[in-house]
Amino acid sequence: AGGESAPPVVLKLGGSLITEKNEPETLDEAALHAACDAVAGALAAGTADRLVVVHGGGSFGHHHASEHGVSTTDGTRDAEAAAAIHGAMKRLNAHVLERLREHGVPAVPVHPLSLAARAGGADGGLDLPLGSTATLLGEGFVPVLHGDGVATAGDGVTVVSGDELVVELASGLGARRVGVCSTVPGVLDVDGDVIPAIDDFGSVADALGASDATDVSGGMAAKVRELLALDAPAYVFGAEGLVPFLRGEGAGTRID
Template identity: 35%
Template sequence: MAAMADLIILKLGGSVITDKAGNGGVDYARINELAREIAERKNIFPIIVHGAGSCGHPEAKEHHIHMGLDANNKAGIFITHRAVCGLNDAVVNALRASGVESVGIHPLDACTAKNGRLISFQCGQIELLVRHGIVPVLHGDVVMDEDKGVCIVSGDQLISYLASHIRAKRIGLATDVAGLLQNGSVVRRITPESVKNLDISSSGSVDVTGGMKGKIDELLLLSEKGIESNIFHVSRVGDFLDGRDHGGTVVAER
């Protein structure tokens, strides 16, 4: 069994496993490459969370799911959830083909939100899966919301919630950039104090969850609880998993 002290949360950004500016294009080659990276590390059983990219964001925007539920957009729950589940299947299938026992966990089935923020998520099954050497694969999803009827919960918010409720050793976000960039250079460290001097914009492509700004906002919430996070280019996943310098950004309390 894997020790919980070794638990790692790895987020695969939607922009690195799909053509985020396109229409549902899954990057199977990249997903297979990432699955092989994880499979090579026989003693690491991460919790994997992936974004929706072009498999979910366009559907959510078209049906205004991020604005809540009304009489006209109920079908958007199924349509958006189906899109993100298809991507989740692709990630799980690639991991299993590489020899990694894994299973998809769908937030729509397990979570409840209130005004866009998660308020309940039974994490016990995730801890048990990891303890038995099985990799849980979660994803950004449609979630029922007590106030809005429905909302979108990003992969970044899932990370924030999970890391607050499960003792994770390390948290890493693999993206299509080397970290948070300012004037072409990577900002190596961000704290709640230093972020005030940074210009962080939202994603330029279709994104109903806030892009890089959404990531930093969630990770700063974790930093206030003393939990460090890492943002790095997807090509450095192996470095992160092995505990080496990934050349990216660390978000920390100080």
């Protein structure tokens, strides 16, 4: 790989992975350190030389979003609420950037609230202009995006999840591989075992509880469906999968 125009790797670090879920605005320092170490190692080895990182909200964004009743589908026109959610996510983003740079990773922020918009209506798509991210990548940086508030026509500000950003980035940048790292070792079947590979939604729909029509919060079924639609292979894995994934190997569940 390599070269200016090589397709990038898109990696999501779940909020549950890098924060302490039950302690407001608290990092899981050990997990974040391990993740930064894995990213730095892959950049040094050249196995993921063009990399975009996305992180979720964990105990930073979600606390403020639920306090103000804001979700991916319920917006707010209260500027204080929007600022509280965005502020918390910027604090988490600043921590992630600082830790990455301490590991020698040339990480810079890209804040979705300043860039993206949702069209209104039930099927209103997300518009995420990628010029800044693509240019930063071309200049050798590692852009770091995050779940955030997003301007939404007819609904004020809603939440954009890290998972939505991963899908937009992967399709818009023509990603080579996509990794979604959380505290779960992969997509699990009804017995709790990791499903090694998914290439067809129908074959796993039952195991994922896909009949649950109320699943609008980016549950596993919705996530798998969106990752399947991408051209790039996607991997869903836990902390133990990060090093192999960034080395270009398989990890957790392969969705392709």
